[in-house]
Amino acid sequence: MEQLKICGTCGTHYLPHASSDVCEICNDDRQYIPDGGQIWITPDQLQRNNSVRLHKLHERVYELQIKPTFAIGQRALLILSDQGNILWDCIPLLNEPTISFIKTHGGLKAIAFSHPHYYSNMNDWAEVFDCKIYIHQNDEQWIFNMNNHINLWTGQEKKLWDGIRLINIGGHFPGSSILHVPFLSKEGTVFCGDTLAIAPNKKHIAVMYSYPNRIPLSLQEMNRIKNRLDKIPFDSLYGFYSDQNLSEDVKKILAASLHQYI
Numbered sequence: 001m002e003q004l005k006i007c008g009t010c011g012t013h014y015l016p017h018a019s020s021d022v023c024e025i026c027n028d029d030r031q032y033i034p035d036g037g038q039i040w041i042t043p044d045q046l047q048r049n050n051s052v053r054l055h056k057l058h059e060r061v062y063e064l065q066i067k068p069t070f071a072i073g074q075r076a077l078l079i080l081s082d083q084g085n086i087l088w089d090c091i092p093l094l095n096e097p098t099i100s101f102i103k104t105h106g107g108l109k110a111i112a113f114s115h116p117h118y119y120s121n122m123n124d125w126a127e128v129f130d131c132k133i134y135i136h137q138n139d140e141q142w143i144f145n146m147n148n149h150i151n152l153w154t155g156q157e158k159k160l161w162d163g164i165r166l167i168n169i170g171g172h173f174p175g176s177s178i179l180h181v182p183f184l185s186k187e188g189t190v191f192c193g194d195t196l197a198i199a200p201n202k203k204h205i206a207v208m209y210s211y212p213n214r215i216p217l218s219l220q221e222m223n224r225i226k227n228r229l230d231k232i233p234f235d236s237l238y239g240f241y242s243d244q245n246l247s248e249d250v251k252k253i254l255a256a257s258l259h260q261y262i
């Protein structure tokens, strides 16, 4: 059987006969093709050369990251919940130690996505754990391997279980969404992917169309996003990268940051 090909810059998996010679995710103006040109690798190479680091962030939250760092350096977050665990976003490598770790912690009821920069090998994960995948319908065009595990949701909000909600915010992508989990902190915890980006100094939260290419959103979009976020209670934030965790003054920092844009 011919192997899938993996984009070395973002980790997206494509069928071996995918029509384009370049990764469609990276060829979009929110990402980039590296100076040396498109890099393709195989799942075997990734399995051989990399491993997954599992790190506990909270009694009910584990971070999963590929080591050495691969693709954009993205992380996935495993959220343990009474009525079923959720994997928030995805990493392009699923190996035996990771499968066994997740299974001993109750498996997965669903994988929920913030946006297309994480889709990578989502179908492998959904098949191994026999779980649903939640993606906002606005980002359907970025799904390159449609599978019957994928549930496209619509509208501004989708209620899951144990009070957990998916909320569509838009901005970075039309379907960009956050996951709101009420039981991890007093006011609620938001998992934001790239919808919000916590700066390294932890004093600013950026909201952009493209982070690597520094492309801003329009003033109208920023106002719309501010109004959406104002109505959502939270005091804790987990972002795209490992260092993007914030649990102090989150709303204050967000308000001050958005004020600078608007």
Ligand SMILES: [Zn+2]
Pocket (backbone or CB within 6 Å): 007, 008, 009, 010, 011, 012, 023, 024, 025, 026, 027
């Ligand atoms: Zn790519």
Ligand SMILES: [Zn+2]
Pocket (backbone or CB within 6 Å): 115, 117, 172, 194
């Ligand atoms: Zn992104």
